[in-house]
Amino acid sequence: MLQSGLVKYLRDGKGFEGTLIVAAVLYLLVFAAFPLIYTVVMSFQEVDMFTLGTLVRPFAGLTNYTDLFHRPEFAPIVWNTMIFVTLSIAFQLTIGFALALFFLQDFPGSTYVRGLFLAGWILPALVVGAVWRWIFAGDFGVLNYALQSLGLIDGQIYWLSDPAYALYSVIIANIWLGIPFNMILLSVGLAGIPGDVYEAAEMDGANVIQRFLTITLPMMGPTLGAVVALGVIFTLQQFDLVAALTQGGPANASNVAQYWSWQMSFQTYEISGGATVATMMIALVIVVAVIYVRSVQREQSF
């Protein structure tokens, strides 16, 4: 009686929707909210390997933060992270946008070639990292070989082990990795612009460039905002490539916040330090996420 009532409630009543919502909320609480709050809490505590098992740990106030700011590697890593995020997104976006526009022209085989681009996207970042490591290898790398064959360089460029190049090599690999995602999102955005709007602009006297500047760009505005926001989030998450290519080296030349946080947490077991970096990154991501949500809302208002 009770059981059949429950089944009926689930099937016919509000029970089904309710169950879905509860499941989603539970999932968020366990797998998103808890680790997030736990990380923030740890950034205000003294945590090391031996207090890892307990929750009650000495309160550290802001000392984790001040300690972090005073480390000699803090400024270079923040700077590296900014360069990493900015350059990655700038190039992922422009190249992705150019490719999206390119594939919008329906030339024979365009769908297949576009599909090939996606192949790069489904590769795990660690695999991509391994491939790029062969490309960038200093002594026997593909890139050096190609450049030397073309007569562009004489000696080797140590893409990964020269502090002057390491960060940019990781950025190049990350740009490559992010282009398909950017291209697909932007393709979807472009496909959402009705063709007759372009025709109307053409009739109104707009040439190709004017159509791009006055129709495509403004109508893509919300999509671009969303792509940039997601790009910031994904780029700040990009751990695997750094791990596979340089481990932040040499001498922190290519170290970025997300990798530093991991190094502290799991290599030197300065767990509160790692949590502090992570917390600051969370704050940044929240700001970006708010911008993202806003821009999605604006997109729906068209």
Added chain:
Amino acid sequence: MATEESTFQFLPWAQSAGGDFNAINTDGSVRALQFWQKLVDDKVATPEVLVLNQPDLGSQFVAGNIGMIVTGCWELPRFAKEVKFDWRVALMPIEKAGAPRASALGELAYAVPRTSAHPDEAFKFLEYIYAQSSRDWNEYGWLPLDQTATPKDPKWPEAYAVFAEQMKYARGRGPSPVWPKVSKAIQTAIQDTLTHKTDAKTALDTAQSTIDGLIK
């Protein structure tokens, strides 16, 4: 590369020149690091050592791209199978005749937590592991710490002789509850020196003061 491996690789050089992890800025340690720096500067060693790990470098050796490698006996099974040229094993070099020899132990340190509910079982388990030591060499290319556990009829007898000799000079790293941070300080010094961010002396002085602060 900037991991425990680089500390592992460097310590014997420092130790053989009279330094150690808690005396990392002695003249000997500085000379050892300067020697490393010179190897890279003169292109005797590839700058890739800054980012490549031990297995990567081992692969380069297998491929014939590098002619000399400082590594452990655990690479023997692979090298024996894959290296296509004539190669030998030698003792780690020392700075000058009569200097102490040194090498690093790759073995793990086992710990039984104080709060463990089954300490006796844990010890039994450890005893079992060590009782199997004589299988290490032939089956895994490991040289057991336990000097009494000699393998029957060792494979690669020449290499075994060298490693067994080298083992006499082996030292553990630490152990210390703050070892990861000690190691990190040494790694940083190595990376900073090899990339010419600072000179060897300054880098090791910095490492020394960090380490002093850690182990008091």
Added chain:
Amino acid sequence: MNQIEIEHLNKNYGSLQALHDISLDIPVGAFVALVGPSGCGKSTLLRTIAGLETITSGTIRVAGEVVNDKAPRERDLAMVFQSYALYPHMTVEQNMSYSLRLRRRPKAEIDERVGEAARILGLEKLLKRRPKQLSGGQRQRVAMGRAIVRKPKVFLFDEPLSNLDAALRVQMRSEIRKLHKNLGATSVYVTHDQIEAMTMADLIVVLHDGRIEQIGRPLDLYRRPANRFVAGFIGSPAMNFVPAEVTADGRTIAIGTGTLLKIPRAQEPGRKVLAGLRPEHLRLDGSGERLTATVDIIEGTGSMTFIEARIGSDLLNVAYAGTYETEAGAPLTLGIASDDIYLFDPETGRAL
């Protein structure tokens, strides 16, 4: 003088030929309707004029100049799209001023022209709104306004009213017509609705399967359709077609079970023909040529009465202006003036 001249225009989409040998002159200042059933090539023809579609062969001239290879923006034509195609990210004002801003006209001129168009179309209060905040009718007006501010040589309309409700459609019909009278610019107007074409156009071009069936003034098409297709397409309700045979003297035809009808012009005796009788020409008083039929269905709207009647196996629709009472199954005596009987070749459909 002609504003637009089209000669032997063909347009293929791959293996599909959408337009067949179209030749058409559109006089300066005329309001020309391109009419025909859906898929007959109206939009395609309009878009080749606009330059939005390339042509396979033939020539298009605008104001005497061949424009075959010119981009749309070099042709000085304005187009109103069926979907309106407003710029969603621009306000009404920005939508209308877009073309002028592209041409870098002075701000005062832009304001004046946009203001004038807004006044004509009653859009003054909506200038700051986005298309999304407008009703269908308002959007349609903005689309017109965007065309008007340009003062182009030619307006091209592609079914501009088909997304509006019936009442608004009737109202906009006369407004567009008025606008045309005031602006005097040549207009090419595509519609599938023959009533729209009949009421608005100076000249109608009837298209069918990518071919021009007939070009003429609205009443000429009604009175003298060149073929069975035009006869059936123009006029509402549509003309009745009844198989018939010319009698031995060539002056009458026999339909159904042998009813004889006098025809306007003598035809070859014994010839099989298709007789065309317009529903509104069939009289209920039996005057003129007389037909005896049976009532199948009767529908009255008060002002009009529509009867579906049967003569033998043939069906005839009758439209009578006024009320008439009868019932299904009742006999019906119909009459038609001899001059109102059309004859077509049953094979080619040509008017005889």
